[in-house]
Amino acid sequence: MSYVTYDEFESARTPSAVYWLIGLCVAVYFVQATLVGDANMANWLGYAAGDLQSRSLWTLVTYMFVHGGLVHLLLNMWTLWLFGPRVERSWGASTFTWYYLWCGLGGWAFHAMFQPNAGILVGASAAILGVAVAYASRWPDDEVLFFGVVPMKVKWLVVFMALINITMTVIDSGSTGGTAYAAHFGGMLAGW
Structure with missing residues (x-):
């Protein structure tokens, strides 16, 4: 049984892009929680259905840094x-960052196609689930503790997450709010 570890032959580089992305999300949330409020931040930086028509194109990226x-x-x-x-x-910081943004855009595209009336899209879940796909593609037999208890191979965890998100996209397709399951699956598909 193996658990997520870093191979000795891998680069000793510090994962700066991951730390920057985490720092940016935490900083945006701090501003959201202390200065402007959840609703205002979601309206300014989250993606809403009319943003393409109103030329608010920045929301295709900024939605990934606002959380609910x-x-x-x-x-x-x-x-x-x-x-x-x-x-x-x-992969290196630059390739990783572009991949992360690509997965986030894939999440936006699926959200726009399959849940266009589901409210304002916020959160990094689509991009992060794309990263999970990349991890499972490269190290499929590594194990993580599912719910902190059950050892599970990463490849099966990612398959399970994909099936849950596909199922919930179909079940929740008429919903006007809540979890953006189509965005989650879109990020995973873009990552694949």
Whole structure:
């Protein structure tokens, strides 16, 4: 049984892009929680259905740095911290950052196609799930503790997450709010 470890032959580079992304998300959340409020930050930086028509194109990227609450932020940052450093060490900071943004754009595209009326899109989940796909593609037999208890191979964890998000996209397709399952799956598909 193997657990997520860093191979000795991998580069000793510090995963700077992962730390910058985490820092940026935490900083945006700090401003959101202390100065401007959740609703204002979501309206300014989150993606809403009319943003393309109103030429608010920055929201295609900025939505990835706004979160729907502290738990949302903590889960996303923990998942990025779990999978991101090893992928970044393998690829380098620049490639990792572009890949992260690509997965986030894939999440936006699926959200716009399959849940266009689901409210304002916020959160880094699509990009981070794309990173999880990259990790599972490179180190499929590494194990993580599912729910902190059950050992599970990363490849099966990613397959499980994909199936959950596909199922919930279909079930939740008429919803006007809540979790952006289509964005999650879009980020995973873009990552694949």
